[in-house]
Amino acid sequence: MGKKQVMGATNFKRGGNPLMIFDFIYNMSSDGRSFRKDCDYIHSVADNVIDNRKKILESGQKDEKKHLDSLDILLSAKDENGIGMSNTDIRAEVDTFMFEGHDTTTSAISWILYDLAKHPEYQKLCQNEVDKALENNPGFVKWEDLGKFYVLTRCIKEGMRLHSPVPLVARQSTKEIIDGTTFPPELFSVSIYMVSITTLLSGQIR
Ligand code: HEM
Structure with missing residues (x-):
């Protein structure tokens, strides 16, 4: 497991122990200490990436990159008073993208490959479809090819x-009423997994 996965698992474990809600207790536990250490390491990696890019942009050095990426956008963003974002703010955005981007896609790809391995007949259909789409351009998937992947999609x-x-996604309600039903202003969670199962069971997907 990479550091981010370990941190995700450690953080999840923290949620199972009510005592660990309190930072001062958590910070003294062994999980809390290793979480902090991993956090510092990950922050230093992100800080390095940001500093290097900042230096290149500030020096006006010729850029080999073809595209403006999200870090460049963050580094050049200015508010209405012409003030840019602080390194800590930029790092928070970079961390969000790195976490959101790697955890979701790794999990999705792994499970999709697992499902395809369990259903070789569909795996074959996907393979044929990709081979056909790429027959004139082997090894490269272009943006316009994506629409050809009917079964794969x-x-x-x-x-x-x-x-x-x-x-799971969570929301903090600010009003007491949602769709005519009274709820206290509370933290709600919606189980995406259960929604997909109940939609299937209620016959809305066939
Ligand atoms: C299979 C892949 C992915 C899935 C299933 C997924 C799923 C989600 C879901 C359900 C949310 C909404 C959470 C909420 O509203 O509470 C979300 C938000 C977000 N995702 Fe993803 N995501 C994926 C890939 C990515 C990637 C690759 C990135 C970035 C590189 C990313 C960045 C974000 C960000 C920044 C947000 C917060 C948006 C906001 O609230 O303004 N996600 N994602």
Whole structure:
């Protein structure tokens, strides 16, 4: 497991122990200490990436990159008073993208490959489809090829339905009423996994 996965698992474990809600207790535990150490390491990696890029942009050095990426956008963003983002703010955005981007896609790809391995007949259909789409351009998938992957797209969606990469989303309500039902202003969670199962059971998907 990479550091980010370990941190995700450690953080999840923290949620199972009510005592660990308190930072001062958690910080003294062995999980808390290793979480902090991993966090510092990951921050230093992100800080390095940001500093290097900042130096290149500030020096006006010739750029070999073809595209403006999200870090460049963050580094050049200015508010209405012409003030840019601080390194800590940029790092928070970079961390969010790195976490959101790697955890979800790794989980989705792994489970989709698992499902395809369990259903070789669909794996074959996907393989034929990809081979056909790429017969004139082997090894390269272009943006316009994506629309040709009819079965593959459905297998990807079904894989994510069966094993939701983000199984739960949470919202803090600010009003007491949602759709005519009274709730206290509370933290709600919606189980994406259960929604996909109940939709299937209620016959809305066939
Ligand atoms: C299979 C892949 C992915 C899945 C299933 C997925 C799923 C989700 C879901 C369900 C949310 C909404 C969470 C909520 O509203 O509470 C979300 C938000 C977000 N995702 Fe993804 N995501 C995926 C890939 C990515 C990638 C590759 C990136 C970035 C490189 C990314 C960046 C984000 C960010 C920044 C947000 C927060 C958006 C906001 O609230 O303004 N995600 N994602």
